[in-house]
Amino acid sequence: MASLDDTGGPMSFPLPSGLPEDRPPRRYAPLVWRVAATNALVLLAACLLTVLVLSPEKISSFAVDEAVLLGCALSLVIAVNVVLLRRAFAPLGALLTLSRHVDLTRPGQRVPIPRRDSEAGDLAAGFNEMLNRLEAERRDSTRxxxxxxxxxxxxxxxxxxxxxxxxxxxxxxxxxxxxxxxxxxxxxxxxxxxxxxxxxxxxxxxxxxxxxxxxxxxxxxxxxxxxxxxxxxxxxxxxxxxxxxxxxxxxxxxxxxxxxxxxxxxxxxxxxxxxxxxxxxxxxxxxxxxxxxxxxxxxxxxxxxxxxxxxxxxxxxxxxxxxxxxxxxxxxxxxxxxxxxxxxxxxx
Missing domain, CATH: 3.30.565.10 (Histidine kinase-like ATPase, C-terminal domain)
Structure with missing residues:
Protein backbone atom coordinates (compact mmCIF):
# COMPACT_ATOMS: atom_id res chain seq x y z
CA MET A 1 0.00 0.00 0.00
CA ALA A 2 1.71 3.16 -1.16
CA SER A 3 1.28 6.58 0.39
CA LEU A 4 0.14 9.61 -1.58
CA ASP A 5 -0.34 13.24 -0.81
CA ASP A 6 -4.03 13.81 -1.51
CA THR A 7 -4.84 13.86 2.27
CA GLY A 8 -2.21 13.58 5.02
CA GLY A 9 5.53 -6.24 15.11
CA PRO A 10 5.79 -2.58 13.94
CA MET A 11 8.29 -1.58 11.36
CA SER A 12 11.29 0.66 11.83
CA PHE A 13 11.25 3.63 9.52
CA PRO A 14 14.07 4.11 7.03
CA LEU A 15 16.76 6.63 7.73
CA PRO A 16 16.08 10.24 6.76
CA SER A 17 17.37 11.31 3.37
CA GLY A 18 21.00 12.28 3.42
CA LEU A 19 22.00 9.75 6.06
CA PRO A 20 23.86 6.73 4.66
CA GLU A 21 22.32 3.46 5.72
CA ASP A 22 25.61 1.57 5.76
CA ARG A 23 28.75 3.02 7.19
CA PRO A 24 32.21 1.80 6.14
CA PRO A 25 33.82 -0.52 8.69
CA ARG A 26 35.57 1.31 11.49
CA ARG A 27 39.33 1.46 10.85
CA TYR A 28 40.36 2.26 14.41
CA ALA A 29 40.10 0.72 17.84
CA PRO A 30 37.52 2.22 20.24
CA LEU A 31 38.81 5.14 22.28
CA VAL A 32 38.37 3.32 25.58
CA TRP A 33 40.71 0.53 24.50
CA ARG A 34 43.29 2.93 23.12
CA VAL A 35 43.36 4.88 26.37
CA ALA A 36 43.47 1.68 28.43
CA ALA A 37 46.33 0.27 26.32
CA THR A 38 48.25 3.52 26.62
CA ASN A 39 47.82 3.54 30.39
CA ALA A 40 48.93 -0.08 30.61
CA LEU A 41 52.11 0.64 28.64
CA VAL A 42 52.83 3.67 30.77
CA LEU A 43 52.40 1.66 33.99
CA LEU A 44 54.55 -1.17 32.71
CA ALA A 45 57.27 1.22 31.62
CA ALA A 46 57.11 3.02 34.97
CA CYS A 47 57.53 -0.25 36.88
CA LEU A 48 60.47 -1.35 34.79
CA LEU A 49 62.07 2.06 35.05
CA THR A 50 61.61 2.04 38.83
CA VAL A 51 63.34 -1.33 39.11
CA LEU A 52 66.18 -0.21 36.86
CA VAL A 53 66.75 3.08 38.68
CA LEU A 54 66.32 1.96 42.28
CA SER A 55 67.62 -1.61 42.17
CA PRO A 56 69.44 -2.34 38.93
CA GLU A 57 71.25 -5.25 40.50
CA LYS A 58 67.93 -7.05 41.03
CA ILE A 59 67.25 -7.40 37.32
CA SER A 60 69.41 -10.48 37.04
CA SER A 61 67.96 -12.06 40.17
CA PHE A 62 64.36 -11.00 39.68
CA ALA A 63 62.40 -13.82 41.31
CA VAL A 64 59.43 -15.55 39.70
CA ASP A 65 57.26 -14.68 42.69
CA GLU A 66 58.10 -11.01 42.34
CA ALA A 67 57.34 -11.14 38.62
CA VAL A 68 53.97 -12.81 39.26
CA LEU A 69 53.12 -10.28 41.96
CA LEU A 70 54.04 -7.39 39.69
CA GLY A 71 52.02 -8.89 36.84
CA CYS A 72 48.96 -9.36 39.07
CA ALA A 73 49.22 -5.80 40.34
CA LEU A 74 49.51 -4.47 36.82
CA SER A 75 46.55 -6.58 35.66
CA LEU A 76 44.42 -5.32 38.54
CA VAL A 77 45.32 -1.72 37.82
CA ILE A 78 44.58 -2.18 34.12
CA ALA A 79 41.24 -3.90 34.83
CA VAL A 80 40.14 -1.10 37.15
CA ASN A 81 41.29 1.38 34.53
CA VAL A 82 39.24 -0.30 31.81
CA VAL A 83 36.11 -0.43 33.98
CA LEU A 84 36.36 3.25 34.88
CA LEU A 85 37.09 4.26 31.30
CA ARG A 86 34.21 2.21 29.88
CA ARG A 87 31.81 3.83 32.32
CA ALA A 88 33.14 7.31 31.54
CA PHE A 89 33.09 6.83 27.76
CA ALA A 90 29.84 4.82 27.51
CA PRO A 91 27.73 7.88 26.52
CA LEU A 92 30.01 8.46 23.53
CA GLY A 93 29.11 5.13 21.93
CA ALA A 94 25.40 5.70 22.49
CA LEU A 95 25.72 9.24 21.12
CA LEU A 96 27.49 8.02 17.98
CA THR A 97 24.83 5.36 17.33
CA LEU A 98 21.94 7.76 17.82
CA SER A 99 23.51 10.54 15.76
CA ARG A 100 23.72 8.17 12.77
CA HIS A 101 20.12 6.99 12.97
CA VAL A 102 18.11 9.74 14.67
CA ASP A 103 14.81 10.56 12.97
CA LEU A 104 13.09 13.77 14.05
CA THR A 105 9.71 12.44 12.88
CA ARG A 106 9.96 9.89 15.71
CA PRO A 107 10.31 12.17 18.74
CA GLY A 108 11.72 11.05 22.07
CA GLN A 109 14.95 9.39 20.89
CA ARG A 110 17.65 10.30 23.37
CA VAL A 111 21.09 9.20 24.53
CA PRO A 112 20.77 7.34 27.85
CA ILE A 113 22.89 9.03 30.52
CA PRO A 114 23.06 7.11 33.82
CA ARG A 115 25.05 9.92 35.42
CA ARG A 116 26.73 13.15 34.38
CA ASP A 117 30.09 12.58 36.01
CA SER A 118 32.33 13.10 32.98
CA GLU A 119 32.80 15.28 29.95
CA ALA A 120 31.36 12.47 27.82
CA GLY A 121 28.18 12.57 29.90
CA ASP A 122 27.97 16.33 29.51
CA LEU A 123 28.48 15.98 25.75
CA ALA A 124 25.63 13.43 25.53
CA ALA A 125 23.42 15.71 27.65
CA GLY A 126 24.19 18.59 25.31
CA PHE A 127 23.26 16.40 22.33
CA ASN A 128 19.94 15.54 24.01
CA GLU A 129 19.25 19.23 24.63
CA MET A 130 19.97 19.92 20.96
CA LEU A 131 17.45 17.22 19.98
CA ASN A 132 14.89 18.84 22.27
CA ARG A 133 15.33 22.16 20.48
CA LEU A 134 15.29 20.58 17.01
CA GLU A 135 12.12 18.61 17.75
CA ALA A 136 10.42 21.70 19.18
CA GLU A 137 11.38 23.77 16.13
CA ARG A 138 10.29 21.03 13.74
CA ARG A 139 7.01 20.62 15.59
CA ASP A 140 6.33 24.35 15.43
CA SER A 141 7.17 24.56 11.73
CA THR A 142 5.07 21.48 10.98
CA ARG A 143 2.16 22.94 12.95
Whole structure:
Protein backbone atom coordinates (compact mmCIF):
# COMPACT_ATOMS: atom_id res chain seq x y z
CA MET A 1 0.00 0.00 0.00
CA ALA A 2 1.71 3.16 -1.16
CA SER A 3 1.28 6.58 0.39
CA LEU A 4 0.14 9.61 -1.58
CA ASP A 5 -0.34 13.24 -0.81
CA ASP A 6 -4.03 13.81 -1.51
CA THR A 7 -4.84 13.86 2.27
CA GLY A 8 -2.21 13.58 5.02
CA GLY A 9 5.53 -6.24 15.11
CA PRO A 10 5.79 -2.58 13.94
CA MET A 11 8.29 -1.58 11.36
CA SER A 12 11.29 0.66 11.83
CA PHE A 13 11.25 3.63 9.52
CA PRO A 14 14.07 4.11 7.03
CA LEU A 15 16.76 6.63 7.73
CA PRO A 16 16.08 10.24 6.76
CA SER A 17 17.37 11.31 3.37
CA GLY A 18 21.00 12.28 3.42
CA LEU A 19 22.00 9.75 6.06
CA PRO A 20 23.86 6.73 4.66
CA GLU A 21 22.32 3.46 5.72
CA ASP A 22 25.61 1.57 5.76
CA ARG A 23 28.75 3.02 7.19
CA PRO A 24 32.21 1.80 6.14
CA PRO A 25 33.82 -0.52 8.69
CA ARG A 26 35.57 1.31 11.49
CA ARG A 27 39.33 1.46 10.85
CA TYR A 28 40.36 2.26 14.41
CA ALA A 29 40.10 0.72 17.84
CA PRO A 30 37.52 2.22 20.24
CA LEU A 31 38.81 5.14 22.28
CA VAL A 32 38.37 3.32 25.58
CA TRP A 33 40.71 0.53 24.50
CA ARG A 34 43.29 2.93 23.12
CA VAL A 35 43.36 4.88 26.37
CA ALA A 36 43.47 1.68 28.43
CA ALA A 37 46.33 0.27 26.32
CA THR A 38 48.25 3.52 26.62
CA ASN A 39 47.82 3.54 30.39
CA ALA A 40 48.93 -0.08 30.61
CA LEU A 41 52.11 0.64 28.64
CA VAL A 42 52.83 3.67 30.77
CA LEU A 43 52.40 1.66 33.99
CA LEU A 44 54.55 -1.17 32.71
CA ALA A 45 57.27 1.22 31.62
CA ALA A 46 57.11 3.02 34.97
CA CYS A 47 57.53 -0.25 36.88
CA LEU A 48 60.47 -1.35 34.79
CA LEU A 49 62.07 2.06 35.05
CA THR A 50 61.61 2.04 38.83
CA VAL A 51 63.34 -1.33 39.11
CA LEU A 52 66.18 -0.21 36.86
CA VAL A 53 66.75 3.08 38.68
CA LEU A 54 66.32 1.96 42.28
CA SER A 55 67.62 -1.61 42.17
CA PRO A 56 69.44 -2.34 38.93
CA GLU A 57 71.25 -5.25 40.50
CA LYS A 58 67.93 -7.05 41.03
CA ILE A 59 67.25 -7.40 37.32
CA SER A 60 69.41 -10.48 37.04
CA SER A 61 67.96 -12.06 40.17
CA PHE A 62 64.36 -11.00 39.68
CA ALA A 63 62.40 -13.82 41.31
CA VAL A 64 59.43 -15.55 39.70
CA ASP A 65 57.26 -14.68 42.69
CA GLU A 66 58.10 -11.01 42.34
CA ALA A 67 57.34 -11.14 38.62
CA VAL A 68 53.97 -12.81 39.26
CA LEU A 69 53.12 -10.28 41.96
CA LEU A 70 54.04 -7.39 39.69
CA GLY A 71 52.02 -8.89 36.84
CA CYS A 72 48.96 -9.36 39.07
CA ALA A 73 49.22 -5.80 40.34
CA LEU A 74 49.51 -4.47 36.82
CA SER A 75 46.55 -6.58 35.66
CA LEU A 76 44.42 -5.32 38.54
CA VAL A 77 45.32 -1.72 37.82
CA ILE A 78 44.58 -2.18 34.12
CA ALA A 79 41.24 -3.90 34.83
CA VAL A 80 40.14 -1.10 37.15
CA ASN A 81 41.29 1.38 34.53
CA VAL A 82 39.24 -0.30 31.81
CA VAL A 83 36.11 -0.43 33.98
CA LEU A 84 36.36 3.25 34.88
CA LEU A 85 37.09 4.26 31.30
CA ARG A 86 34.21 2.21 29.88
CA ARG A 87 31.81 3.83 32.32
CA ALA A 88 33.14 7.31 31.54
CA PHE A 89 33.09 6.83 27.76
CA ALA A 90 29.84 4.82 27.51
CA PRO A 91 27.73 7.88 26.52
CA LEU A 92 30.01 8.46 23.53
CA GLY A 93 29.11 5.13 21.93
CA ALA A 94 25.40 5.70 22.49
CA LEU A 95 25.72 9.24 21.12
CA LEU A 96 27.49 8.02 17.98
CA THR A 97 24.83 5.36 17.33
CA LEU A 98 21.94 7.76 17.82
CA SER A 99 23.51 10.54 15.76
CA ARG A 100 23.72 8.17 12.77
CA HIS A 101 20.12 6.99 12.97
CA VAL A 102 18.11 9.74 14.67
CA ASP A 103 14.81 10.56 12.97
CA LEU A 104 13.09 13.77 14.05
CA THR A 105 9.71 12.44 12.88
CA ARG A 106 9.96 9.89 15.71
CA PRO A 107 10.31 12.17 18.74
CA GLY A 108 11.72 11.05 22.07
CA GLN A 109 14.95 9.39 20.89
CA ARG A 110 17.65 10.30 23.37
CA VAL A 111 21.09 9.20 24.53
CA PRO A 112 20.77 7.34 27.85
CA ILE A 113 22.89 9.03 30.52
CA PRO A 114 23.06 7.11 33.82
CA ARG A 115 25.05 9.92 35.42
CA ARG A 116 26.73 13.15 34.38
CA ASP A 117 30.09 12.58 36.01
CA SER A 118 32.33 13.10 32.98
CA GLU A 119 32.80 15.28 29.95
CA ALA A 120 31.36 12.47 27.82
CA GLY A 121 28.18 12.57 29.90
CA ASP A 122 27.97 16.33 29.51
CA LEU A 123 28.48 15.98 25.75
CA ALA A 124 25.63 13.43 25.53
CA ALA A 125 23.42 15.71 27.65
CA GLY A 126 24.19 18.59 25.31
CA PHE A 127 23.26 16.40 22.33
CA ASN A 128 19.94 15.54 24.01
CA GLU A 129 19.25 19.23 24.63
CA MET A 130 19.97 19.92 20.96
CA LEU A 131 17.45 17.22 19.98
CA ASN A 132 14.89 18.84 22.27
CA ARG A 133 15.33 22.16 20.48
CA LEU A 134 15.29 20.58 17.01
CA GLU A 135 12.12 18.61 17.75
CA ALA A 136 10.42 21.70 19.18
CA GLU A 137 11.38 23.77 16.13
CA ARG A 138 10.29 21.03 13.74
CA ARG A 139 7.01 20.62 15.59
CA ASP A 140 6.33 24.35 15.43
CA SER A 141 7.17 24.56 11.73
CA THR A 142 5.07 21.48 10.98
CA ARG A 143 2.16 22.94 12.95
CA UNK A 144 2.35 26.17 10.96
CA UNK A 145 2.60 24.31 7.66
CA UNK A 146 -0.34 22.03 8.44
CA UNK A 147 -2.41 24.96 9.71
CA UNK A 148 -1.74 26.79 6.45
CA UNK A 149 -2.59 23.65 4.50
CA UNK A 150 -5.87 23.15 6.33
CA UNK A 151 -6.75 26.84 5.90
CA UNK A 152 -6.11 26.54 2.16
CA UNK A 153 -8.22 23.38 2.01
CA UNK A 154 -11.03 25.20 3.78
CA UNK A 155 -10.79 28.08 1.32
CA UNK A 156 -10.82 25.75 -1.70
CA UNK A 157 -13.69 23.73 -0.24
CA UNK A 158 -15.74 26.89 0.23
CA UNK A 159 -14.92 28.07 -3.28
CA UNK A 160 -15.99 24.74 -4.71
CA UNK A 161 -19.20 24.73 -2.71
CA UNK A 162 -20.16 28.38 -3.10
CA UNK A 163 -18.93 29.07 -6.62
CA UNK A 164 -18.52 25.92 -8.69
CA UNK A 165 -21.29 24.05 -6.88
CA UNK A 166 -23.75 26.90 -7.22
CA UNK A 167 -22.87 27.36 -10.90
CA UNK A 168 -23.45 23.68 -11.65
CA UNK A 169 -26.72 23.79 -9.71
CA UNK A 170 -27.82 26.74 -11.83
CA UNK A 171 -26.92 24.84 -15.00
CA UNK A 172 -29.05 21.91 -13.88
CA UNK A 173 -31.99 24.19 -13.16
CA UNK A 174 -31.70 25.79 -16.61
CA UNK A 175 -31.39 22.44 -18.36
CA UNK A 176 -34.67 21.11 -16.97
CA UNK A 177 -37.03 23.49 -18.86
CA UNK A 178 -34.80 23.36 -21.96
CA UNK A 179 -35.07 19.57 -21.96
CA UNK A 180 -38.87 19.76 -21.84
CA UNK A 181 -39.05 22.19 -24.77
CA UNK A 182 -36.37 20.55 -26.90
CA UNK A 183 -37.26 18.54 -30.00
CA UNK A 184 -37.46 14.79 -29.56
CA UNK A 185 -34.23 14.17 -31.47
CA UNK A 186 -32.28 16.40 -29.02
CA UNK A 187 -33.78 15.24 -25.76
CA UNK A 188 -31.52 12.20 -25.36
CA UNK A 189 -28.41 14.35 -25.88
CA UNK A 190 -29.64 16.98 -23.45
CA UNK A 191 -30.51 14.29 -20.89
CA UNK A 192 -26.98 12.96 -21.19
CA UNK A 193 -25.57 16.46 -20.64
CA UNK A 194 -27.84 16.83 -17.63
CA UNK A 195 -26.49 13.60 -16.11
CA UNK A 196 -22.90 14.70 -16.71
CA UNK A 197 -23.56 18.00 -14.93
CA UNK A 198 -25.30 16.19 -12.07
CA UNK A 199 -22.32 13.79 -11.72
CA UNK A 200 -19.90 16.73 -11.79
CA UNK A 201 -21.92 18.43 -9.05
CA UNK A 202 -21.69 15.29 -6.91
CA UNK A 203 -17.94 15.14 -7.51
CA UNK A 204 -17.56 18.76 -6.44
CA UNK A 205 -19.53 18.09 -3.26
CA UNK A 206 -17.46 14.98 -2.53
CA UNK A 207 -14.16 16.79 -3.05
CA UNK A 208 -15.36 19.66 -0.90
CA UNK A 209 -16.20 17.27 1.94
CA UNK A 210 -12.88 15.47 1.63
CA UNK A 211 -11.00 18.74 1.72
CA UNK A 212 -12.78 19.86 4.87
CA UNK A 213 -14.77 17.13 6.64
CA UNK A 214 -17.87 18.83 8.04
CA UNK A 215 -18.71 15.78 10.15
CA UNK A 216 -15.48 16.23 12.10
CA UNK A 217 -16.38 19.82 12.95
CA UNK A 218 -20.03 19.09 13.73
CA UNK A 219 -20.12 15.61 15.29
CA UNK A 220 -16.60 14.63 16.37
CA UNK A 221 -14.01 12.05 15.39
CA UNK A 222 -16.02 8.82 15.71
CA UNK A 223 -18.91 10.04 13.54
CA UNK A 224 -16.48 11.54 11.03
CA UNK A 225 -14.71 8.18 10.61
CA UNK A 226 -18.07 6.47 10.07
CA UNK A 227 -18.98 9.04 7.41
CA UNK A 228 -15.57 8.60 5.77
CA UNK A 229 -15.93 4.83 5.45
CA UNK A 230 -19.51 5.15 4.20
CA UNK A 231 -18.43 7.55 1.45
CA UNK A 232 -15.62 5.20 0.40
CA UNK A 233 -18.05 2.29 0.20
CA UNK A 234 -20.49 4.26 -1.95
CA UNK A 235 -17.81 5.68 -4.23
CA UNK A 236 -15.34 2.78 -4.55
CA UNK A 237 -17.04 -0.32 -3.17
CA UNK A 238 -14.49 -0.70 -0.34
CA UNK A 239 -16.10 -2.57 2.54
CA UNK A 240 -14.62 -1.29 5.80
CA UNK A 241 -15.20 -3.25 8.98
CA UNK A 242 -15.34 -0.68 11.79
CA UNK A 243 -14.57 -1.14 15.46
CA UNK A 244 -14.83 2.24 17.13
CA UNK A 245 -15.04 2.04 20.89
CA UNK A 246 -17.71 4.07 22.60
CA UNK A 247 -16.78 6.66 25.19
CA UNK A 248 -13.41 7.59 23.71
CA UNK A 249 -11.42 10.16 25.71
CA UNK A 250 -11.49 13.81 24.77
CA UNK A 251 -9.11 14.96 22.05
CA UNK A 252 -8.34 18.51 21.09
CA UNK A 253 -9.15 19.74 17.59
CA UNK A 254 -5.59 19.27 16.35
CA UNK A 255 -5.36 15.65 17.54
CA UNK A 256 -8.75 14.76 16.04
CA UNK A 257 -7.71 16.17 12.69
CA UNK A 258 -4.43 14.21 12.72
CA UNK A 259 -6.21 10.92 13.47
CA UNK A 260 -8.80 11.61 10.77
CA UNK A 261 -6.21 12.50 8.12
CA UNK A 262 -4.10 9.42 8.87
CA UNK A 263 -7.18 7.19 8.57
CA UNK A 264 -8.20 8.96 5.35
CA UNK A 265 -4.74 8.53 3.80
CA UNK A 266 -4.46 4.88 4.84
CA UNK A 267 -7.90 3.96 3.45
CA UNK A 268 -7.24 5.88 0.23
CA UNK A 269 -4.07 3.82 -0.21
CA UNK A 270 -6.05 0.61 0.29
CA UNK A 271 -8.38 1.65 -2.54
CA UNK A 272 -5.56 2.59 -4.91
CA UNK A 273 -2.85 0.07 -4.20
CA UNK A 274 -3.89 -2.86 -2.01
CA UNK A 275 -5.82 -4.79 -4.66
CA UNK A 276 -8.64 -5.70 -2.27
CA UNK A 277 -12.16 -4.51 -1.58
CA UNK A 278 -12.05 -5.11 2.19
CA UNK A 279 -10.34 -3.30 5.02
CA UNK A 280 -10.57 -2.97 8.79
CA UNK A 281 -10.55 0.19 10.87
CA UNK A 282 -10.40 0.26 14.64
CA UNK A 283 -10.11 3.09 17.15
CA UNK A 284 -9.73 2.19 20.79
CA UNK A 285 -8.45 3.44 24.10
CA UNK A 286 -5.68 1.45 25.81
CA UNK A 287 -4.55 2.83 29.16
CA UNK A 288 -3.03 6.24 28.38
CA UNK A 289 -2.97 5.78 24.60
CA UNK A 290 -5.41 6.08 21.72
CA UNK A 291 -4.77 3.48 19.02
CA UNK A 292 -5.88 3.87 15.40
CA UNK A 293 -5.44 0.75 13.29
CA UNK A 294 -6.13 0.39 9.55
CA UNK A 295 -5.52 -3.08 8.12
CA UNK A 296 -6.10 -4.78 4.77
CA UNK A 297 -5.37 -8.20 3.29
CA UNK A 298 -4.12 -6.97 -0.04
CA UNK A 299 -0.80 -7.23 -1.83
CA UNK A 300 1.24 -5.60 0.94
CA UNK A 301 3.45 -2.55 0.96
CA UNK A 302 6.30 -1.84 -1.41
CA UNK A 303 9.39 -0.84 0.63
CA UNK A 304 10.46 1.48 -2.18
CA UNK A 305 7.35 3.58 -1.56
CA UNK A 306 7.87 4.03 2.18
CA UNK A 307 9.30 7.53 1.69
CA UNK A 308 6.42 8.79 -0.43
CA UNK A 309 4.97 12.23 0.14
CA UNK A 310 1.79 10.87 1.69
CA UNK A 311 3.69 8.61 4.10
CA UNK A 312 5.96 11.48 5.08
CA UNK A 313 2.91 13.64 5.66
CA UNK A 314 1.35 11.05 7.96
CA UNK A 315 4.58 10.73 9.93
CA UNK A 316 4.91 14.49 10.34
CA UNK A 317 1.29 14.81 11.45
CA UNK A 318 1.81 12.01 13.99
CA UNK A 319 4.98 13.64 15.34
CA UNK A 320 3.07 16.90 15.73
CA UNK A 321 0.92 15.38 18.50
CA UNK A 322 3.67 13.13 19.93
CA UNK A 323 2.17 10.12 18.16
CA UNK A 324 4.08 7.18 16.71
CA UNK A 325 3.18 5.90 13.25
CA UNK A 326 4.18 2.39 12.24
CA UNK A 327 3.52 0.55 8.98
CA UNK A 328 4.27 -3.11 8.29
CA UNK A 329 3.05 -6.19 6.47
CA UNK A 330 1.62 -8.72 8.97
CA UNK A 331 2.14 -12.46 8.67
CA UNK A 332 -1.13 -13.07 6.86
CA UNK A 333 -0.31 -10.54 4.15
CA UNK A 334 -1.59 -7.08 3.43
CA UNK A 335 -0.64 -3.88 5.21
CA UNK A 336 -1.21 -2.52 8.69
CA UNK A 337 -1.04 1.16 9.58
CA UNK A 338 -0.98 1.93 13.30
CA UNK A 339 -1.09 5.33 14.98
CA UNK A 340 -0.27 5.30 18.69
CA UNK A 341 -1.27 8.57 20.30
CA UNK A 342 -0.30 9.29 23.94
CA UNK A 343 -3.13 10.97 25.82
CA UNK A 344 -0.76 12.58 28.30
CA UNK A 345 1.76 15.22 27.30
CA UNK A 346 5.17 13.45 27.24
CA UNK A 347 6.87 16.73 28.14
CA UNK A 348 4.81 17.19 31.29
Missing amino acids: RAIAAQEAERLRVARELHDEVGQTLTGVLLQLSPVLKRAPADLQSDLAEVQEVVRASLEDVRRISIELRPEALDDFGLARALVALTDRLRERTGLQVSRQIRQGLPYLDRESELVVYRVAQEALTNVVRHAGTDRAELSLEHQEDHLILLVRDRGVGIDPAQMDGTGMQGMRERAALIWGELSVHSPTGGGTEVRLDLPLKDPTA
